[in-house]
Amino acid sequence: MDEGPGGLRGSPPGPFPVRIAAHEEGDRVAELELRGITKRFPGVLANDQIDISVAKGEIHALMGENGAGKSTLMSILYGLYQPDAGEIWLRGERRRFSSPIEAIDAGLGMVFQAFKLFPSLTVAENVIYREEVTRRGLLDHREANRRVTEIADRYGLAVDPTARVERVPVGVLQRVEILKALYRDAQVLILDEPTAVLTPQEAERLFTILRALADDGRTIIFITHKLKEVMAISDRVTILRDGRAVASLTTRETTAAEITRHMTGRDVELRAWPVTRPAGAPVLTCEGLSATGDDGRVVLDSVDLTVRAGEIVGIAGVAGNGQTELAEVIAGLRTAAGGVVTIAGTEVSRAGVAARRKAGLAYIPEDRHGVGTAPTADATDNLSLGHHRSGPLVRRGVLQRGQMVERARELIARFQIKIAGPGTMVGTLSGGNLQKIVVAREMAYHAPLLIAEQPTRGVDIGAIEFVHQQIAQYRDGGGAVLLISAELSEILNLAQRILVMFEGRVVAELDAATATESELGLFMAGGGTGISAVTTVDGTESEHAR
Amino acid sequence: MSVETTDVGMPAPSAPADRGRRRGPWPILRRAAMSLLGPAPVSIGLALVLGGVVIALAGADPITAYRVMGEGALTGPGLVNTFQRAVPLVGMALALAVAFRAGVFNLGGEGQMVLGGLAGTVVALFVPGPGLLVMLLAFAAAVLAGGLWGALSAVLETRLAVPILISSLLLSYPARYFSSYLVRFPLKEKGSSLVATEPVPEAVRIPSLLSESSPLGAAIARALGPENILVRLTSTLDWSLVVVALLIVAVLVFNRRTPAGFEAGITGLNPHFARYAGVRTDRLKVSTMFVSGGIAGLVGIMLVLGSQIRLVDGALIATNYAWTGLLVALLAGSRPLRVAVAGAFFAAIIVGGEAMQRSAGVSAQISQLIQAIVIVLIAIRVQVTWRRRAKSTVREQSDDLGRV
Numbered sequence: 001m002d003e004g005p006g007g008l009r010g011s012p013p014g015p016f017p018v019r020i021a022a023h024e025e026g027d028r029v030a031e032l033e034l035r036g037i038t039k040r041f042p043g044v045l046a047n048d049q050i051d052i053s054v055a056k057g058e059i060h061a062l063m064g065e066n067g068a069g070k071s072t073l074m075s076i077l078y079g080l081y082q083p084d085a086g087e088i089w090l091r092g093e094r095r096r097f098s099s100p101i102e103a104i105d106a107g108l109g110m111v112f113q114a115f116k117l118f119p120s121l122t123v124a125e126n127v128i129y130r131e132e133v134t135r136r137g138l139l140d141h142r143e144a145n146r147r148v149t150e151i152a153d154r155y156g157l158a159v160d161p162t163a164r165v166e167r168v169p170v171g172v173l174q175r176v177e178i179l180k181a182l183y184r185d186a187q188v189l190i191l192d193e194p195t196a197v198l199t200p201q202e203a204e205r206l207f208t209i210l211r212a213l214a215d216d217g218r219t220i221i222f223i224t225h226k227l228k229e230v231m232a233i234s235d236r237v238t239i240l241r242d243g244r245a246v247a248s249l250t251t252r253e254t255t256a257a258e259i260t261r262h263m264t265g266r267d268v269e270l271r272a273w274p275v276t277r278p279a280g281a282p283v284l285t286c287e288g289l290s291a292t293g294d295d296g297r298v299v300l301d302s303v304d305l306t307v308r309a310g311e312i313v314g315i316a317g318v319a320g321n322g323q324t325e326l327a328e329v330i331a332g333l334r335t336a337a338g339g340v341v342t343i344a345g346t347e348v349s350r351a352g353v354a355a356r357r358k359a360g361l362a363y364i365p366e367d368r369h370g371v372g373t374a375p376t377a378d379a380t381d382n383l384s385l386g387h388h389r390s391g392p393l394v395r396r397g398v399l400q401r402g403q404m405v406e407r408a409r410e411l412i413a414r415f416q417i418k419i420a421g422p423g424t425m426v427g428t429l430s431g432g433n434l435q436k437i438v439v440a441r442e443m444a445y446h447a448p449l450l451i452a453e454q455p456t457r458g459v460d461i462g463a464i465e466f467v468h469q470q471i472a473q474y475r476d477g478g479g480a481v482l483l484i485s486a487e488l489s490e491i492l493n494l495a496q497r498i499l500v501m502f503e504g505r506v507v508a509e510l511d512a513a514t515a516t517e518s519e520l521g522l523f524m525a526g527g528g529t530g531i532s533a534v535t536t537v538d539g540t541e542s543e544h545a546r
Numbered sequence: 547m548s549v550e551t552t553d554v555g556m557p558a559p560s561a562p563a564d565r566g567r568r569r570g571p572w573p574i575l576r577r578a579a580m581s582l583l584g585p586a587p588v589s590i591g592l593a594l595v596l597g598g599v600v601i602a603l604a605g606a607d608p609i610t611a612y613r614v615m616g617e618g619a620l621t622g623p624g625l626v627n628t629f630q631r632a633v634p635l636v637g638m639a640l641a642l643a644v645a646f647r648a649g650v651f652n653l654g655g656e657g658q659m660v661l662g663g664l665a666g667t668v669v670a671l672f673v674p675g676p677g678l679l680v681m682l683l684a685f686a687a688a689v690l691a692g693g694l695w696g697a698l699s700a701v702l703e704t705r706l707a708v709p710i711l712i713s714s715l716l717l718s719y720p721a722r723y724f725s726s727y728l729v730r731f732p733l734k735e736k737g738s739s740l741v742a743t744e745p746v747p748e749a750v751r752i753p754s755l756l757s758e759s760s761p762l763g764a765a766i767a768r769a770l771g772p773e774n775i776l777v778r779l780t781s782t783l784d785w786s787l788v789v790v791a792l793l794i795v796a797v798l799v800f801n802r803r804t805p806a807g808f809e810a811g812i813t814g815l816n817p818h819f820a821r822y823a824g825v826r827t828d829r830l831k832v833s834t835m836f837v838s839g840g841i842a843g844l845v846g847i848m849l850v851l852g853s854q855i856r857l858v859d860g861a862l863i864a865t866n867y868a869w870t871g872l873l874v875a876l877l878a879g880s881r882p883l884r885v886a887v888a889g890a891f892f893a894a895i896i897v898g899g900e901a902m903q904r905s906a907g908v909s910a911q912i913s914q915l916i917q918a919i920v921i922v923l924i925a926i927r928v929q930v931t932w933r934r935r936a937k938s939t940v941r942e943q944s945d946d947l948g949r950v
Binding site: 363365389399401 | 798802803804805807808809811812815816818819820821822824825826
């Protein structure tokens with residue numbers, strides 16, 4: 001193995017012998033060790049003297065709130081960033097990766113949240129890319145397929161090597177990414193929030209695979225927000241907070257509560273928010289709503305639903321089963337192919353966004369960077385857009401800049417947004433604080449209807465609780481909420497009724513009080529009977545052919 | 547709009563930018579001054595050094611050449627000339643800046659200007675009536691012609707998904723050749739060697755700010771002497787200076803003080819966000835292109851009724867104001883006050899370059915080379931600060947590694 005340039009230049013600081021990790025017992029060498037990793041960005045200390053040691057065959061969870069420094073740390077490990085200080089030790093050797101290619105060559109593999117695959121190529125072609133199997137200079141597809149199948153079989157990664165990636169479901173794409181890393185003989189596998197796109201069943205399956213990999217002596221680091229996963233699968237867990245590693249714990253010796261305390265610095269418990277009053281009149285009704293996706297496929301197939309005042313209706317489903325399109329169609333961002341939408345008594349089936357908002361719609365979109373904010377604009381502008389056509393922000397057709405700033409200040413204080421001031425660009429905020437900007441703006445409409453789409457995705461626990469509380473208060477104040485979430489606990493904690501979407505249809509309606517995660521998971525994966533009974537709001541039963 | 551208030555050059559997250567947003571004209575003036583004192587002079591200095599090397603290599607004395615350049619652009623008749631160039635240049639840059647700020651890339655300023663000039667000239671030549679009224683009618687016709695031509699590009703994009711970037715550029719050609727045809731044949735002045743229309747009636751021409759023949763102008767000229775710079779400026783420059791100044795104020799007010807201007811700015815920053823919040827982005831594109839093309843058309847007719855007197859075939863295009871204006875708008879980040887500053891600066895460079903060529907023995911190509919070096923270096927500076935800003939924005943968002 002070649003030594004990194006830093007390895008040649010100097011010996012590691014500290015009194016310990018070079019080849020032995022400081023806090024490893026005996027002479028066992030850690031598979032991977034990060035020592036004093038420090039990374040500074042203008043105005044932010046992203047990583048502050050982080051030490052992490054991971055043993056061979058260990059599943060190591062990396063937890064922390066948004067902006068805690070997880071991504072920066074993994075980017076440094078993977079050669080995307082150079083640390084300002086600190087060292088990376090792999091199997092007792094100091095390494096320095098100036099690019100991901102060097103990291104890959106050293107036996108690191110990374111599975112990103114957004115998969116990096118060629119959609120038009122087959123699974124096997126994606127896996128062997130850059131390490132092609134050739135015979136006399138030509139690609140040897142047979143051999144490639146054979147090798148891919150062999151690796152897949154060894155770890156239970158069921159994939160068809162000849163399938164085109166564009167036709168393969170998300171859960172399988174992830175397996176392709178893992179295969180890619182294994183094909184390059186990655187000894188250390190890093191996974192960034194691997195379960196975010198999976199059903200509970202698929203997640204279970206992934207855990208089995210990860211276990212098999214660990215048993216085979218491979219080392220796994222996975223970034224996650226989900227405590228349950230940490231408890232279920234990891235051997236050890238490191239918690240980052242404000243750029244520092246605040247704790248490294250052995251999972252079976254710790255508790256979820258302890259981990260949470262380390263993450264947030266306080267005791268947080270995600271609680272349920274039960275209703276206090278019965279639901280009132282219908283605020284949102286959709287009848288026979290259909291739509292096609294950007295590629296012309298049917299993404300919404302005659303969806304009926306009703307949300308009443310003072311009620312939260314949860315839409316559960318694995319990402320990509322029509323939930324996003326449902327929200328877009330209701331909000332007026334996507335044209336419906338058919339169906340009727342009524343918001344607070346006004347029929348808006350053909351209306352544009354502005355008319356629907358006027359009729360009483362507030363909307364927290366899934367994509368807060370791309371849709372929910374203008375990241376390069378300041379907080380004042382981001383909090384004012386939409387409110388700028390009426391009320392105190394406009395007087396006799398003139399925009400009241402002072403009022404805008406004043407109101408922004410007020411919302412920042414009320415929603416406890418951590419930001420330097422109303423004039424700060426919101427793109428600099430952490431995920432949780434950016435989300436609070438969106439939530440604050442949409443809540444401020446006091447609209448009868450709120451669509452909350454993945455309102456806490458990628459947000460830290462403190463912010464999750466805050467957002468949940470806001471949504472519950474909204475409901476208790478008589479608001480109707482359509483909550484679309486991939487997070488089952490979120491739906492179970494907040495919603496009164498749960499609709500499950502699968503392939504563009506509502507396949508089940510459940511009472512949140514009695515529904516269980518496994519029951520939901522079954523419907524989300526397309527399980528259940530051929531014809532599922534869907535209870536409509538009136539209590540009558542209607543049948544939906546599947 | 548925040549774009550108007552946060553200094554592009556200094557993305558300091560620790561210093562709340564809203565400090566400077568307080569009332570009164572002082573922050574605006576201070577910021578304008580800051581943008582001049584920022585790192586821009588460094589790149590200008592660097593450009594002058596590089597240019598000096600080029601001049602020396604071409605066999606002339608750099609110091610003399612620069613002295614000639616400065617004097618030629620900023621003193622006496624040169625200053626008048628600089629102002630004369632700056633007015634239409636700033637006007638064109640403003641036209642494009644209005645579009646750029648809303649995220650609409652109008653590359654068809656040339657065609658819109660030409661059609662505006664054409665329509666206005668036709669009105670000026672053939673509509674009878676009192677001079678001032680006809681002039682205003684000509685202005686209106688020019689705005690309408692340029693505006694509709696611009697709006698056509700927007701409709702092509704919103705209805706047929708032809709990018710404005712492409713259609714606006716391509717639509718300039720039919721506009722040019724149509725105008726050229728009319729000027730060469732139906733509208734050509736009979737018996738003249740010029741390929742041009744007849745001169746527009748005296749009464750319809752844009753008067754100078756303070757004519758020497760008017761009693762007040764004559765009195766001032768007598769008091770200060772005909773060589774006085776103020777007298778020169780007011781007697782040579784016409785009212786289009788005032789029109790462009792008013793336009794700058796109007797755009798500033800629109801950007802900062804109207805709901806529509808606010809929406810346009812946000813749309814430029816993130817059209818998805820704007821649409822989600824209820825902005826009709828398609829309609830906004832059309833109206834933005836109308837305004838942008840309209841201003842370009844107005845600049846066209848003001849050139850005809852102000853200095854050129856008649857529509858000369860190809861004369862509006864030969865000024866190159868549309869393309870230099872594009873550079874000005876880009877360098878100014880589409881902000882009206884900066885457009886004015888950058889436009890004046892470009893005009894000075896051009897005029898100074900010509901002076902250098904006339905009296906310092908530096909060839910036209912060398913003087914243009916120096917202009918180009920200055921432009922490139924400033925563009926780099928702007929680009930670098932933009933990138934730096936973008937980077938500091940992206941970093942924090944990249945909590946999921948997929949975005950890194």
